[in-house]
Amino acid sequence: MKSYLAAAIQMTSVSNVHKNLVQAEELIDLAVRRGAELVGLPENFSFMGEEKDKLAQAEEIYRESAQFLKKMAQRYQVTILGGSFPVPVENTGKVYNTTILIDPSGEELTRYCKVHLFDVNVPDGNTYRESSTVVAGKELPTVYLSEQLGNIGLSVCYDVRFPELYRHLSDKGADVMFVPAAFTAFTGKDHWQVLLQARAIENTAYVIAPAQTGNNYDRRHTHGHAMIIDPWGVILADAGEQPGIAIAEIKPSRLEQVRRQMPSLEHRVF
Numbered sequence: 001m002k003s004y005l006a007a008a009i010q011m012t013s014v015s016n017v018h019k020n021l022v023q024a025e026e027l028i029d030l031a032v033r034r035g036a037e038l039v040g041l042p043e044n045f046s047f048m049g050e051e052k053d054k055l056a057q058a059e060e061i062y063r064e065s066a067q068f069l070k071k072m073a074q075r076y077q078v079t080i081l082g083g084s085f086p087v088p089v090e091n092t093g094k095v096y097n098t099t100i101l102i103d104p105s106g107e108e109l110t111r112y113c114k115v116h117l118f119d120v121n122v123p124d125g126n127t128y129r130e131s132s133t134v135v136a137g138k139e140l141p142t143v144y145l146s147e148q149l150g151n152i153g154l155s156v157c158y159d160v161r162f163p164e165l166y167r168h169l170s171d172k173g174a175d176v177m178f179v180p181a182a183f184t185a186f187t188g189k190d191h192w193q194v195l196l197q198a199r200a201i202e203n204t205a206y207v208i209a210p211a212q213t214g215n216n217y218d219r220r221h222t223h224g225h226a227m228i229i230d231p232w233g234v235i236l237a238d239a240g241e242q243p244g245i246a247i248a249e250i251k252p253s254r255l256e257q258v259r260r261q262m263p264s265l266e267h268r269v270f
């Protein structure tokens, strides 16, 4: 593993795929011009809108998202995490909320379908029933072993509340954990940063968390604060509330140092 720059993209995706892909490319371009070699997009980067509209356009969103990610990786010669997008599931009328990792040649390295679905009545009055349009993934995420970039573990958004998933990633050797998200503004203000820091500290791993921000549609407001956190829990970069990027260096020497200073992974009893 080498030292390199990673970027977490923060955007306000809306219910127009073309607009979202234009915004995403501008931010990928910015990240690459600043030197990023690993770039993550947020959950639902290519479409944020009413659930029924997402389902009606699912085939098209899927096709365009997959094509876009491949093109971006090749054009900018970077490894890209395609935060998440809907992948239609046969005979269900529903989709998997899927994230994929793509290398600079455009090859898919690994994919993961979100296993924890956000079926929550948020105290601000908004109700989320992700399971009404999404089929829960049935497999735990894999860790992609990259000689250059370190071992990369995947997850999506609401997963961040389930530490056992990250322990699994840690058991598989993860050095870097992605948490692409579209956190609600209401839960985000109290939970987002704390949860991300906890996942980084307890697994002594980097956390890269691309995010949705602002008013995506109707009453849907997302928290923003895409961030990169080091294995000690220090926030290296925070994109704030406007669309933009959080960029920081991922260093094997820091991983090694923190794991020496705080060898908690070696002291596990359970």
Ligand SMILES: O=C(O)CNC(=O)[C@H](CS)NC(=O)CCC(=O)C(=O)O
Residues within 6 Å of the ligand: 043, 044, 048, 049, 118, 128, 129, 130, 157, 158, 161, 182, 183, 184, 187, 188, 191, 220
């Ligand atoms: O809503 C959409 O348009 C697209 N879907 C999402 O953004 C997903 C599933 S509803 N959101 C989350 O998982 C938020 C989790 C969260 O906010 C928390 O855990 O507090």
